[in-house]
Amino acid sequence: MPPVAAAVSTREARRLETRARLFDAAVAEIGRTGLGGADVSAIARAVGVARGTFYFHFPTKEHVLAELQHSEEARIVAELEKRSSPPSLESALSDAVAEVLVAERRLGETIFREMLGLVFSSTRPAEAQLDEHPLADYVLGVLTRAQHEGALSASAQPRDMTVIFLNGMFALLTTLAASAGTRRKLLDQYVKTMVTGMEAL
Template structure:
């Protein structure tokens, strides 16, 4: 009871200030990365824009990469919410919708932030993560493949987690390298989603 009472207590003024400072730093960091790219982003400029000293940035974010990892997680949560229940549509349609919502994220974030964010998946500087729950989009694709498997669309010997990894890694690689900027981008991404589905369909 005591633990629940503590967790339900309103945040203190100090905690509110801490959250506000972190939010300002996050927004300033995303804006700076959008201007200069991840490598060129200046932590001092980020801190100055947020109205704090440089050390405060590192109190909230160990590295600039941590900002993009958090941004990506926020975007994944938004995409999953927009996609709805994966059991209500075919796997191919769901993957096509996922691609469309991911491209919507690029338009919202801008190409520099978007590509640096996805590029972290292939970088040695990406902060370590080890739980599927840390990746809402991967968890969603696993659920979608499992639902398709239960309905007979997908072969019973397919590993949903493995397919989610293959699909998202390939998609992120295509988008991070700008393959979707070509005149044939829509056809390329549709073909990619279709190829993944055909590879796991029940025969």
């Protein structure tokens, strides 16, 4: 490799390493203090860089959360796609809810709630739209297949139903302050109600 190319490659590797360390430090800080309390100076100190370096990589703290949400949704979808096809639309959506709950346990309550809150926040990065999310793409695929198989009403709009389903699920997860068992029962009922409504359209 020519010296100039090698230098560029080394510089890019360092940039990516710094970005990854800032991302991890920011997630840890948000997990400790919440998004509003997260201190960018503390994040930068934890990585040993100047405060401005954080903003070079992430325009806002919300960008960190949006990126975390995208990676978590990609992980959820990867887990769902490992399974054989569920026998029904209700089973498929219930499986999606179950994997979201696994993500909640993995991330911890503070990070998870901040991430969900960002879905409905006016400060959500403009480029992080719902229809660009792996989980939205997965649910849209489930609903589209169900419609082709005759399990979903021909008059249903899969894209609209995807937005309604996910926003409703996120809202319930944000507001339900019940035990884990009770929350799961309520979410199962939500899935059943949604499926019944889509079938009845």
